[in-house]
Amino acid sequence: MDDTLDDEAWKDSFDKLLDPRPQLRMLNIIKSNVRASFNIDSSIENSSHSILKENKEPVRPKQHILDVCDDLGEGEKRSISTPFGKRLGVDLFHCGISPITGMKLDGFGGNTEKLQDRVEVELHIKKRVCFEVESTNTISNSDELKNKFKDRNSKNISDEHREGIRSSLVLQPGKWRKSLNCWRRTHVVETTLDISVNPPLITPRAHTQVRPSSLGRKSIFLNDCNNIDNDFESQVLRHCDQRKPIRFDILYAPSKMVNAKKIGEGAYGEVFRYSGKKRKRNSYSTDVVLKVIPIEGSTEINGELQKTFAQILPEIIISKKMSSLRVGKNNTTDGYANIFKVSLVRGTYPEHLIKLWESYDDEKESENDHPKIFADDQLFIVLELEFSGEDMSNFKFVNAEQSYYALQQIILALAVGEEECQFEHRDLHWGNILIEPTAEKEISYTFHTKDLTLCSKGVKITIIDYTLSRITIDDFCNFNDLASDAELFAASGDYQYDIYRMMRDELKNNWALFSPKTNVFWLSYVTEKLITGVHYKSVNTKVHRLYIEKLKTFQSTILTFESATHCVKHIFDLT
Numbered sequence: 308m309d310d311t312l313d314d315e316a317w318k319d320s321f322d323k324l325l326d327p328r329p330q331l332r333m334l335n336i337i338k339s340n341v342r343a344s345f346n347i348d349s350s351i352e353n354s355s356h357s358i359l360k361e362n363k364e365p366v367r368p369k370q371h372i373l374d375v376c377d378d379l380g381e382g383e384k385r386s387i388s389t390p391f392g393k394r395l396g397v398d399l400f401h402c403g404i405s406p407i408t409g410m411k412l413d414g415f416g417g418n419t420e421k422l423q424d425r426v427e428v429e430l431h432i433k434k435r436v437c438f439e440v441e442s443t444n445t446i447s448n449s450d451e452l453k454n455k456f457k458d459r460n461s462k463n464i465s466d467e468h469r470e471g472i473r474s475s476l477v478l479q480p481g482k483w484r485k486s487l488n489c490w491r492r493t494h495v496v497e498t499t500l501d502i503s504v505n506p507p508l509i510t511p512r513a514h515t516q517v518r519p520s521s522l523g524r525k526s527i528f529l530n531d532c533n534n535i536d537n538d539f540e541s542q543v544l545r546h547c548d549q550r551k552p553i554r555f556d557i558l559y560a561p562s563k564m565v566n567a568k569k570i571g572e573g574a575y576g577e578v579f580r581y582s583g584k585k586r587k588r589n590s591y592s593t594d595v596v597l598k599v600i601p602i603e604g605s606t607e608i609n610g611e612l613q614k615t616f617a618q619i620l621p622e623i624i625i626s627k628k629m630s631s632l633r634v635g636k637n638n639t640t641d642g643y644a645n646i647f648k649v650s651l652v653r654g655t656y657p658e659h660l661i662k663l664w665e666s667y668d669d670e671k672e673s674e675n676d677h678p679k680i681f682a683d684d685q686l687f688i689v690l691e692l693e694f695s696g697e698d699m700s701n702f703k704f705v706n707a708e709q710s711y712y713a714l715q716q717i718i719l720a721l722a723v724g725e726e727e728c729q730f731e732h733r734d735l736h737w738g739n740i741l742i743e744p745t746a747e748k749e750i751s752y753t754f755h756t757k758d759l760t761l762c763s764k765g766v767k768i769t770i771i772d773y774t775l776s777r778i779t780i781d782d783f784c785n786f787n788d789l790a791s792d793a794e795l796f797a798a799s800g801d802y803q804y805d806i807y808r809m810m811r812d813e814l815k816n817n818w819a820l821f822s823p824k825t826n827v828f829w830l831s832y833v834t835e836k837l838i839t840g841v842h843y844k845s846v847n848t849k850v851h852r853l854y855i856e857k858l859k860t861f862q863s864t865i866l867t868f869e870s871a872t873h874c875v876k877h878i879f880d881l882t
């Protein structure tokens with residue numbers, strides 16, 4: 308009897324995903340049709356397929372590099388990035404230099420001293436900046452800008468304007484909000500030009516009511532709904548199970564926060580970790596993460612206006628909804644941050660948290676403002692979350708087999724979100740994917756009533772930060788309207804910044820739409836990071852090489868899918 312395995316037996320479910328497309332893959336048709344995969348392994352500014360193939364010239368000086376970009380046709384400029392070294396047939400940079408300008412990015416060594424000096428002298432700010440400004444391309448004077456463009460039609464004004472921004476707006480990979488705010492503060496940019504050319508295309512249906520809140524967050528009721536509750540404070544209090552704010556120093560007294568430490572920071576708040584109590588009998592005690600977000604105050608914090616009740620409410624709703632997917636009937640996943648509690652507190656920052664903030668600042672140099680600035684009447688939203696590990700940019704995978712399975716967890720979590728509540732994350736960069744080791748062998752999901760399990764390969768992923776996310780809950784659609792965010796779409800520095808442009812094109816700048824293709828774009832970005840960006844313990848093994856190849860094959864097909872759901876249906880052969 309022949310007891311050898313048949314040819315297909317070694318394949319796992321992920322390989323099956325690739326099966327329907329081998330001919331396309333061999334012909335390389337997928338790449339040109341879907342516009343994006345040829346440039347996947349790094350990125351920067353926009354370019355065209357043809358340039359990638361044809362340009363074999365040696366490296367040219369900076370000015371010529373910019374000329375090459377300017378030669379591009381109208382449609383091509385907007386679509387996708389290509390690593391510049393690739394286009395020129397040379398490896399121009401390893402990671403820290405913008406391929407557009409050859410500028411050094413902050414944090415990568417080189418001539419940063421000069422940059423620091425300039426920032427401190429000219430901008431009078433202490434913060435680290437994540438971009439470098441090239442004076443000839445900087446739009447720093449609005450009159451100059453007007454003169455430069457006065458004879459052009461408005462479309463050209465906008466395009467030139469955007470290109471002008473792009474040439475100086477180079478952000479580091481991952482968290483972008485603070486560096487972009489810093490750029491905005493230091494550049495006078497006439498974003499109104501862009502708004503007039505590119506108006507938001509939100510076209511609510513007949514019975515739709517739009518409830519705007521500044522800072523881009525919008526909620527649309529898809530049904531006829533006359534009872535809009537505009538009392539956002541009461542709604543926030545309801546979500547907090549409170550009738551009024553609690554004193555900050557009492558709710559989070561030192562005795563309640565054992566082994567506390569500041570572990571991170573975002574544009575909107577500070578993040579602390581401490582040892583949690585056992586929540587249930589027989590359960591393990593998990594560490595708790597405290598995310599502290601100042602709201603409603605008139606002082607700017609970390610370069611941002613504080614969020615209002617109206618702006619924080621959708622984030623609370625989305626966080627709770629995504630967390631609640633760990634229990635349910637039709638669609639379940641624990642791939643989104645687990646939220647234990649939300650509270651509204653008032654008062655100055657507790658002294659022990661200030662000490663933790665200062666220790667972090669001594670060690671890592673905080674980019675945030677010192678929390679001593681808050682007065683006694685300051686309000687904060689405090690989210691208590693389950694600690695979920697390190698973000699992907701810092702995590703060290705054992706090998707590509709482990710990261711390949713982590714990718715599958717991300718796909719499934721997104722698919723469950725799409726199925727349950729038309730969820731699109733819209734900002735799934737590697738700083739928003741947390742990873743921690745797990746002893747669990749398998750991770751379970753329910754997708755469209757079907758129970759599915761994945762090998763964990765020793766890691767568990769968690770998706771965080773819903774600031775740009777879009778969701779529908781009970782005919783209530785919530786999204787962040789990025790229609791007039793000219794600078795975000797002009798940024799470069801990583802494939803990540805192409806994704807914002809790809810989303811805008813896909814949605815035709817109508818950010819209320821549900822288009823799960825945006826999740827696919829982010830999956831393409833994550834796969835690229837797993838191939839070329841993340842840290843691995845062992846790279847000289849057969850299994851690592853095998854799985855890097857699998858990731859590359861996956862990368863060449865991913866953009867042909869319409870959604871994470873579509874992808875999962877192929878992986879698990881669901882019809």
Ligand SMILES: Nc1ncnc2c1ncn2[C@@H]1O[C@H](COP(=O)(O)OP(=O)(O)OP(=O)(O)O)[C@@H](O)[C@H]1O
Pocket residue numbers: 482483484485570571572573574575576578596598644692693694695696697698738739741771772774
């Ligand atoms: N549940 C968690 N477990 C572990 N670390 C976390 C958790 N939530 C947040 N963090 C850490 O805190 C950092 C900041 O959190 P988060 O991204 O939610 O803040 P933010 O203010 O929304 O950031 P942004 O600047 O993108 O707006 C994260 O990058 C991560 O390192």
